[in-house]
Amino acid sequence: MVLKLYAVSDGPPSLSVRQALTHLDIPFELISVDFGAGDHMTPEYALMNPQKEIPVLDDDGFFLSESNAILQYICDKYKPGNSLYPQDPKARSLVNHRLCFNLSTFYANISAHTMAPIFFDYQRTPLGLKKVHMALDVMETYMQRLGASYAAAGHLTIADFQLINSVMTLEAIDFDFSQYKKIHKWYNDFKKNYPDLWKISEDAMKEIQHFAANPPDLSHMDHPIHPIRKIKK
Numbered sequence: 453m454v455l456k457l458y459a460v461s462d463g464p465p466s467l468s469v470r471q472a473l474t475h476l477d478i479p480f481e482l483i484s485v486d487f488g489a490g491d492h493m494t495p496e497y498a499l500m501n502p503q504k505e506i507p508v509l510d511d512d513g514f515f516l517s518e519s520n521a522i523l524q525y526i527c528d529k530y531k532p533g534n535s536l537y538p539q540d541p542k543a544r545s546l547v548n549h550r551l552c553f554n555l556s557t558f559y560a561n562i563s564a565h566t567m568a569p570i571f572f573d574y575q576r577t578p579l580g581l582k583k584v585h586m587a588l589d590v591m592e593t594y595m596q597r598l599g600a601s602y603a604a605a606g607h608l609t610i611a612d613f614q615l616i617n618s619v620m621t622l623e624a625i626d627f628d629f630s631q632y633k634k635i636h637k638w639y640n641d642f643k644k645n646y647p648d649l650w651k652i653s654e655d656a657m658k659e660i661q662h663f664a665a666n667p668p669d670l671s672h673m674d675h676p677i678h679p680i681r682k683i684k685k
């Protein structure tokens with residue numbers, strides 16, 4: 453049975469999985485989850501992912517969430533030995549490190565500043581901005597120390613997808629990160645060198661830009677955590 457990917461069109465974790473599947477030439481059915489309609493908050497969705505988050509991979513009834521785990525699984529199961537997820541323990545550990553760094557710090561800090569205030573009733577704050585710069589500063593240091601043109605190796609890996617999509621959300625809000633020279637070059641090189649993969653990010657960026665200019669009305673949503681913006685009607 454063909455793999456099914458439950459995904460949103462503008463969420464970095466979903467984009468990274470789509471990019472890996474595309475790059476590895478693995479056929480999959482893309483099932484669009486309507487975030488605004490709360491498709492992911494239903495009891496049926498919770499059977500696939502009790503965290504009620506997107507994406508979810510369905511491999512013939514084996515349900516996997518957490519985009520990092522999905523990326524690792526598809527490489528190991530469908531393209532073992534592919535350089536996107538190296539086998540050598542040290543090389544692999546650097547990829548795993550960057551995936552953990554993105555999840556715990558880089559995307560966490562960036563998305564709180566970029567995405568959360570677009571979709572929910574959060575404000576951008578000086579502390580949030582400071583955390584973005586801290587994340588960028590650390591990433592810049594990792595790139596300097598590695599001395600390679602990619603985030604975790606001398607070639608493209610699954611870590612690049614996650615980190616690129618985090619940076620993409622900065623571009624979506626016109627955040628100037630050109631002072632981070634290594635990041636800036638790596639991000640722009642990705643656009644040039646992988647136009648088909650970048651297109652997946654770029655389409656999402658345009659959607660995010662649209663929502664930034666036209667904040668979505670989620671006032672019907674009863675979200676368990678995020679404050680919903682009140683819309684005057």
Ligand SMILES: N[C@@H](CCC(=O)N[C@@H](CS)C(=O)NCC(=O)O)C(=O)O
Pocket residue numbers: 460462463464465466492504505506507517518519520555
């Ligand atoms: N750590 C998860 C995060 C996934 C995630 O946060 N997805 C967002 C959409 S981009 C989501 O499902 N949010 C649920 C919500 O806010 O209700 C992963 O990497 O897959």
